Structure formats: structure tokens, C-alpha cells
Amino acid sequence: MGIDSPDDVDLEVMAFFCGARVKYRDLTSCAARIVGKDNRAIITVDRRTSFERQRFSIAHELGHWVQDRGQVSVSCRSADLTPFKLKNFQIDREAAANRFAVELLMPTYLFSKAAHDKTMTIESARVLAAQFRVSLTAAAIRLVELGSYPAIVVCSSKNGYQWSWRHPEIPLSIRVNRLISRHSVAQHLHSDAKFEPPGPTTVDADDWVSHTQVEDYVLTEDSVRIGRDSVLSLIWWHDEGPLISYDL
Ligand SMILES: [Zn+2]
Structure with missing residues (x-):
């Protein structure tokens, strides 16, 4: 996508490019979620959290979409949506989504x-x-x-x-x-x-x-x-x- 500087990392544009729309809502049962089928997905993030947290959540949900494109429905807990939960990402899907988010936000x-x-x-x-x-x-x-x-x-x-x-x-x-x-x-x-x-x-x-x-x-x-x-x-x-x- 021609990302030459940190300013170019526009997550909504990236999500759109991947067929996903981003919505900002008050979420109570989870911190962020993605629901998708075929080429379309909707990512929802908690709008009451910080700007940085929302960006990390969008990037994390895009990670799930890349893993399970075509059919996905995941609700993510706050405890899983963290940049330090990266270990065992080969077998842990939440860690894999975090690893994806870290690399997307900070290539x-x-x-x-x-x-x-x-x-x-x-x-x-x-x-x-x-x-x-x-x-x-x-x-x-x-x-x-x-x-x-x-x-x-x-x-x-x-x-x-x-x-x-x-x-x-x-x-x-x-x-x-x-x-x-x-x-x-x-x-x-x-x-x-x-x-x-x-x-x-x-x-x-x-x-x-x-x-x-x-x-x-x-x-x-x-x-x-x-x-x-x-x-x-x-x-x-x-x-x-x-x-x-x-x-x-
Ligand atoms: Zn997740």
C-alpha cells in the first residue's frame, strides 16, 4: 500500500482495502469484534477506549480477518487485546492477531x-x-x-x-x-x-x-x-x- 512513514498507516483505509468496515460503538461483552463472510466483514471497536487502543483493536481484528478470511466471527476480550501477548503465536490465535497488529502498526x-x-x-x-x-x-x-x-x-x-x-x-x-x-x-x-x-x-x-x-x-x-x-x-x-x- 505504499507505506513510507508511520503517518501512512491509516487503519480504516487498510480495512476498507481488505473488505472490512469499521464501526465505533459502546461494547460491554467484549473489547472488539469482527464478523465476516465471503469478502465482507464488519469490525466493531469500543468507542470509549483511547485512540491508540482503538487503533490496536482494529489492527488486531484485521489479523483475525487475514487468518480466517471468508468466514469469521470473533469477540475479543480486553485481556487478549494486548501488545505483550505475543508468545506462541504459531498456535495461539489471539497472540497471532496481536503479532499481526504490532507488525501492521509498527512495521x-x-x-x-x-x-x-x-x-x-x-x-x-x-x-x-x-x-x-x-x-x-x-x-x-x-x-x-x-x-x-x-x-x-x-x-x-x-x-x-x-x-x-x-x-x-x-x-x-x-x-x-x-x-x-x-x-x-x-x-x-x-x-x-x-x-x-x-x-x-x-x-x-x-x-x-x-x-x-x-x-x-x-x-x-x-x-x-x-x-x-x-x-x-x-x-x-x-x-x-x-x-x-x-x-x-
Ligand atoms: Zn482477537
């Missing part, structure tokens, strides 16, 4: 260019989120996935770890801690509602991850509150030395 060839050489910080994620008209969480995940430097994005609640996503160069032997360290910025944000996010902060690596020799170095943490009870943290190996020199 690899455009996002890699936009993320090139950017610091792995919340500020970079904010810039990219505004550019691609997606949520901060979606942009942070894509920044970690396609950015120039090794980092992990972690989402936590007061009860601890919720999910994470990592740069492909970070070995799987590095495990993210399930308990959020009391020395981390994230924990301060959880425990003190008045605590303002300080921006990128140097923390001990073992506050966030576990592996051999983890006590020998530091990481850069940048955390902010998202939603009611969640904190989004970008954990950046600003100094890549430990990743190279340790046998991980």
Missing part, C-alpha cells in the same frame, strides 16, 4: 529505522509511541525488540512481576526476577503514590536479573506508572561489557 522496516541509535529509555518509547500512534507499552516492546541496544522491558504490579520482553541479543540464561527489588525505582513507584519517576537511574544488576556474576555490574533502569496498578520498566545494559565478557 519492522519503519520502526527499526526510527528506533536506530535511540537510548533504551521511556523518553525514546514516548517519542516512538507518538510517532506511530500506539500506546507507550506497545512502543516500549517494539523498541526492545528492534532497537540498537540490549534491554528488557518489564511490567510489574504491587504483587510483583507480570510480564517481560527482551532484545534478541540478551541470552535466555539471564532470568528476570519475579520479586521486584525494594531498591528498584519500580518498587518506589509501587509503594509511594507521590514518588515522581526520576528518569534513567543506575541500579545493581541483581535488582532486576539473575545469572552468574550478576553481582558484579550495574544497569540503567527507567520506570513509569502505567494504568492503575502497573509500572513499566526499561532495563538497559548501557555498558554491554558484562553481556560480552561473561559466559552467559
Whole structure:
């Protein structure tokens, strides 16, 4: 479709191109849905949600249409319509629709260019989120996935770890801690509602991850509150030395 910049990603035009019309309604039993037969489909999204959320929902429903074109009827729950539910997309249809949405909204060839050489910080994620008209969480995940430097994005609640996503160069032997360290910025944000996010902060690596020799170095943490009870943290190996020199 000649998409040369993030501004060209017009989801209603794309949907129309695929035979789908988009409607905006108050939805109660689901967050978004698609009903289609033969070459025509109707996508309905909840109009009370944010603009970025509506865009993600349309892209997700188009993912279902691409999977099941000709005959489809799916109602999607809010919990499934998330950019972090991408794992096992080969077998999980909701994850596959999310993966499709992420690629449609933030195409690899455009996002890699936009993320090139950017610091792995919340500020970079904010810039990219505004550019691609997606949520901060979606942009942070894509920044970690396609950015120039090794980092992990972690989402936590007061009860601890919720999910994470990592740069492909970070070995799987590095495990993210399930308990959020009391020395981390994230924990301060959880425990003190008045605590303002300080921006990128140097923390001990073992506050966030576990592996051999983890006590020998530091990481850069940048955390902010998202939603009611969640904190989004970008954990950046600003100094890549430990990743190279340790046998991980
Ligand atoms: Zn779905």
C-alpha cells in the first residue's frame, strides 16, 4: 500500500482495502469484534477506549480477518487485546492477531529505522509511541525488540512481576526476577503514590536479573506508572561489557 512513514498507516483505509468496515460503538461483552463472510466483514471497536487502543483493536481484528478470511466471527476480550501477548503465536490465535497488529502498526522496516541509535529509555518509547500512534507499552516492546541496544522491558504490579520482553541479543540464561527489588525505582513507584519517576537511574544488576556474576555490574533502569496498578520498566545494559565478557 505504499507505506513510507508511520503517518501512512491509516487503519480504516487498510480495512476498507481488505473488505472490512469499521464501526465505533459502546461494547460491554467484549473489547472488539469482527464478523465476516465471503469478502465482507464488519469490525466493531469500543468507542470509549483511547485512540491508540482503538487503533490496536482494529489492527488486531484485521489479523483475525487475514487468518480466517471468508468466514469469521470473533469477540475479543480486553485481556487478549494486548501488545505483550505475543508468545506462541504459531498456535495461539489471539497472540497471532496481536503479532499481526504490532507488525501492521509498527512495521519492522519503519520502526527499526526510527528506533536506530535511540537510548533504551521511556523518553525514546514516548517519542516512538507518538510517532506511530500506539500506546507507550506497545512502543516500549517494539523498541526492545528492534532497537540498537540490549534491554528488557518489564511490567510489574504491587504483587510483583507480570510480564517481560527482551532484545534478541540478551541470552535466555539471564532470568528476570519475579520479586521486584525494594531498591528498584519500580518498587518506589509501587509503594509511594507521590514518588515522581526520576528518569534513567543506575541500579545493581541483581535488582532486576539473575545469572552468574550478576553481582558484579550495574544497569540503567527507567520506570513509569502505567494504568492503575502497573509500572513499566526499561532495563538497559548501557555498558554491554558484562553481556560480552561473561559466559552467559
Ligand atoms: Zn482477537
